Amino acid sequence: MATQNEILDTAKDKMQKSIASLRQELASIRAGRANASLLNGVTAEYYGAPTPLNQIASITVPEARVIMVTPYDKSALDDIEKGILEADIGINPANDGDNIRLVVPQLTEERRKEISKKVKAAGEQGKVAIRNVRREAMDAVKKGNKNDDFTDDETHALEDKVQKLTDSQIKDLDDVIAAKEKEVLNG
Structure with a gap:
């Protein structure tokens, strides 16, 4: 049986790893300046x-x-x-x-747009990973409710917390994507 805190901590940890993975992937995308x-x-x-x-x-x-x-x-x-x-x-x-x-050569406008599309695609993959973590957490919450580990009220409150965590992590991921896009397009 996982406690409420364990479910939230595990979800947060996995979501943050998804964002870190995206940052690492984006670092290897050339933006017109040496890195x-x-x-x-x-x-x-x-x-x-x-x-x-x-x-x-x-x-x-x-x-x-x-x-x-x-x-x-x-x-x-x-x-x-x-x-x-x-x-x-x-x-x-x-x-x-x-x-x-x-x-590192200067990027053409066309190449910048291509790279920007790659950045967006990588960002979408990151969002999918975060949503998969949310689904795992929600499944754990439902399982806890079914096993009578959590009351219905606790289940709803926990589902709410998981959703708020997901929203905040997706916002962080969007910020990472926006910063990289700005770097690529303005490079």
């Missing part, structure tokens, strides 16, 4: 094993539209360049022998 998180999913062969880029190189943003990748081991430079090319992030690396520079 080290663009390279989060990039791996390079290092001594025969695929290794995340941030473990074998320093990733910095020296200018607004430049990402600099400086390997800790210069012998890994070519493998890092190959890994960036294979990741297909839409930016060609420039290898100067010591570092790899990635110049």
Whole structure:
């Protein structure tokens, strides 16, 4: 039997994880300015094993539209360049022998609109995840009522709390989406 607080805490935790997941996904979407998180999913062969880029190189943003990748081991430079090319992030690396520079191109208006659509789609997926958590919580509340763990009044009050939690989390998610859209469109 789950208590009322356990149901609410579990729902809130899962909803916040959905928002955190969306934030992470949106961080990897290019908005016309350099951001080290663009390279989060990039791996390079290092001594025969695929290794995340941030473990074998320093990733910095020296200018607004430049990402600099400086390997800790210069012998890994070519493998890092190959890994960036294979990741297909839409930016060609420039290898100067010591570092790899990635110049983030200015986005065209058309490309900004495409990216904005991706942001909205990711946001919709986040909303679906939050609604699924709400449904799980409501099912737990109904199950508690059916098992006589909660009275009818407690059930209605708890359903109300779950709905208010859902509404506030969806508002937070909308704020995250709006901020990313603004960044993309104004970039």
